Amino acid sequence: MFRRGVLFLFLCAPLVAQQQVQQFHITPVRPIPELRAEALKATPPKESDDLRKPDLVELVKLDPTIKLDIHYASSNNFLGTPLYEEARAFMERPAAEAVVRANKKLHEQGLGLLIFDSYRPWYVTKIFWDATPPKDHDFVANPAEGSRHNRGCAVDLSLYDLKTGKPLSMPSDYDEMSKRAYPDYTGGTAEENAHRDLLRKTMEAEGFTVYQYEWWHFDYKDWKLYPIVNLRFSDIR
Numbered sequence: 032m033f034r035r036g037v038l039f040l041f042l043c044a045p046l047v048a049q050q051q052v053q054q055f056h057i058t059p060v061r062p063i064p065e066l067r068a069e070a071l072k073a074t075p076p077k078e079s080d081d082l083r084k085p086d087l088v089e090l091v092k093l094d095p096t097i098k099l100d101i102h103y104a105s106s107n108n109f110l111g112t113p114l115y116e117e118a119r120a121f122m123e124r125p126a127a128e129a130v131v132r133a134n135k136k137l138h139e140q141g142l143g144l145l146i147f148d149s150y151r152p153w154y155v156t157k158i159f160w161d162a163t164p165p166k167d168h169d170f171v172a173n174p175a176e177g178s179r180h181n182r183g184c185a186v187d188l189s190l191y192d193l194k195t196g197k198p199l200s201m202p203s204d205y206d207e208m209s210k211r212a213y214p215d216y217t218g219g220t221a222e223e224n225a226h227r228d229l230l231r232k233t234m235e236a237e238g239f240t241v242y243q244y245e246w247w248h249f250d251y252k253d254w255k256l257y258p259i260v261n262l263r264f265s266d267i268r
């Protein structure tokens with residue numbers, strides 16, 4: 032029985048490895064447990080009282096064909112340690128509805144959206160910033176301003192094949208802090224560049240703008256109307 036299990040794992044390991052999105056790592060400038068304790072004690076920047084009341088909705092509740100691969104809920108992320116307790120994805124309602132429309136459009140081509148991250152509590156943005164060497168700060172938002180992820184209006188995502196469930200190839204790893212991550216990088220293969228450009232065209236048609244340093248990061252047009260939120264997923268109602 033045990034031998035059969037080992038044989039199964041041995042045969043399936045390459046398949047599992049193939050399906051996982053490759054992950055780039057950095058060496059955090061300080062230990063993550065120390066940064067987490069500090070970030071949890073800190074408070075987000077003060078903002079105007081005129082912003083909209085948050086209405087964060089869970090993407091898979093609006094459309095179960097949206098696939099999740101929430102890297103920050105496992106060690107498979109650029110810091111090599113889990114930052115979230117749950118693999119869930121929330122956005123402000125109009126942004127979430129726009130993601131659903133983009134996903135439906137992609138279905139016409141046999142593709143779907145693969146979500147890496149969406150709403151992110153502010154304290155996690157602070158951990159990212161404090162852990163990342165200053166030379167790579169273009170790839171993480173400054174907590175003094177907050178990330179558009181903290182406003183429930185940014186999403187990190189890629190494409191997957193509806194038939195096989197496998198992610199499509201892209202010019203860089205998710206969260207890779209290099210020029211290969213730039214949306215205008217021309218060094219990838221023709222296929223990788225075409226996948227990335229299709230993702231961008233589809234998201235732009237629904238009111239999103241790609242971030243100039245990351246092909247996977249998109250901001251919803253109305254992000255300025257929403258406040259920074261610092262709730263854990265389990266506290267969102």
Ligand SMILES: C[C@@H](N)C(=O)N[C@H](C)C(=O)O
Pocket residue numbers: 156159169170171172178179180185187206242245248
């Ligand atoms: C950390 C990366 N996935 C990301 O989302 N970067 C942008 C700049 C952000 O932190 O808002």
Ligand SMILES: [Zn+2]
Pocket residue numbers: 180185186187247248249
């Ligand atoms: Zn992002």
